[in-house]
Amino acid sequence: MATVLTVVGILVFAVGLLISIAWHELGHLSTAKLFGIRVPQYMVGFGPTVWSRKKGETEYGIKAIPLGGYIRMIGMFPPGADGRITKRSSSPWRTMIEDAREASYEELQEGDDSRLFYTRKPWKRVIVMFAGPFMNLILAFGLFLTVMMGFGVSMTVPTIGTVAQCIVKAGQPTDSCPADAPKTPAAQAGLRPGDRVVSFDGDRIGGYDQLQADIRRSAGKTVPIVVERDGQQVTLNPTIAVNDVQKYDGNGMPIKGETVQAGFLGFTPTSGVVRLGVGQSLDRMYDMAESGVKSLVALPGKVPGLWNSVVDGAPRDVDSPIGMVGAARVSGEVFSLDIPGTQRIAYFVNLLAGINLSLFLFNMLPLLPLDGGHIAGALWESVRRRLAQLFKRPDPGPFDVARLMPLAYVVASVFIGFTLLVLVADLVNPVKIS
DSSP states (O other): OHHHHHHHHHHHHHHHHHHHHHHHHHHHHHHHHHTTOOOOEEEEEEEEEEEEEEETTEEEEEEEEEEEEEEEOTTSSOOOTTSOOSOOOOOHHHHHHHHHHHHTTTTOOTTGGGSOGGGSOHHHHHHHHHHHHHHHHHHHHHHHHIIIIIIOEEEEEEEEEEEOSBOOOTTSOOSSOOTTOOBOHHHHHTOOTTOEEEEETTEEOOSHHHHHHHHHTTTTOBOOEEEEETTEEEEEOOBOEEEEEEEEOTTSOEEEEEEEEEEEOOEEEEEEEEOOOHHHHHHHHHHHHHHHHHHHHTGGGGHHHHHHHHHTOOOOOTTOOOOHHHHHHHHHHHHHSSSOHHHHHHHHHHHHHHHHHHHHHHHTSSOTTSHHHHHHHHHHHHHHHHHHHHTTOOOOOSOOGGGGHHHHHHHHHHHHHHHHHHHHHHHHSOOOOO
């Protein structure tokens, strides 16, 4: 049964990925048509065409490999300086430029002169290229909101899971107490598993992070703690001890091997599924977006770890990048977990939301052939023309993005190499969930 559920999870992920890609390309398609640009093709996937149908002037279709998609717009690049759009050079770099230029005019028809992409004002081109990633951002926002407010998220709650019997430093064994170890304040005060902390030193507790912060800054103080036990509120008065406890960074993540002296009560909290409000959900999504940007910046530094995981079989880092194959595998594992069905769905929706957020951030990089590269070209053209007007110089005309195609091929080669490395790592040394 677990194998069947794993396969189902992988198939469901593939469908979700196809929808995400189609949704992205729909953003480009709808805005291009809005501004009168002719779009001969709208395709989801790459490789051989599995199905297609022509409606109006656009062919809509699905291709065999669901790892991307595209729309074909006429006249993505302006003609060369001599007004020609056909190849005319023996230079390999120049040939790359003219190949790209010629491809953008492949399906030019009579009457298309006024429907070319490059003839649209820069702000319209920015909207067309931004619309695709923006659709992914909208989808990510909706999916994250559904999970956080509808299903709820698994998080640490201010409810006592276990009570430590003696004070030991962070990282030391807690299953047995040394003979000279003092009792924890929690054990002395009579805290019990299942107690839910209602208030700490007069402050109403809304979450575990708040409780942890209150405990840490109350070292040496005797404070009243109100807990809910068997439907009744009970007040306890522990004296908070001083101990070496785990150190956390600015994002609340533990710093491996580092401790700090702070207040210590001596209990382990439980985890639970909590539905968040609108404000909490927005705060959490902001943190996730910020973390996504940092992860994107840190990608080059992940290459050695990925290489070692492939060549030497080194364990994958907890923040190791995964590709679509790895994400599909995780989706399969989620569906095979022995957890309630609603949690399986929530995990999957959260995974798909994360993929869409990543697609948005990745596509906004100002590099060709990504959407962000075309946006940067249109913005630079606008700046050039404004400067020409300001200094009363001739209009420099459209910025020839095709001239950057050699750089685009280099960028694409780097992306392909990194993608292949991640793919191999996902196959031979995959990230697994616990």
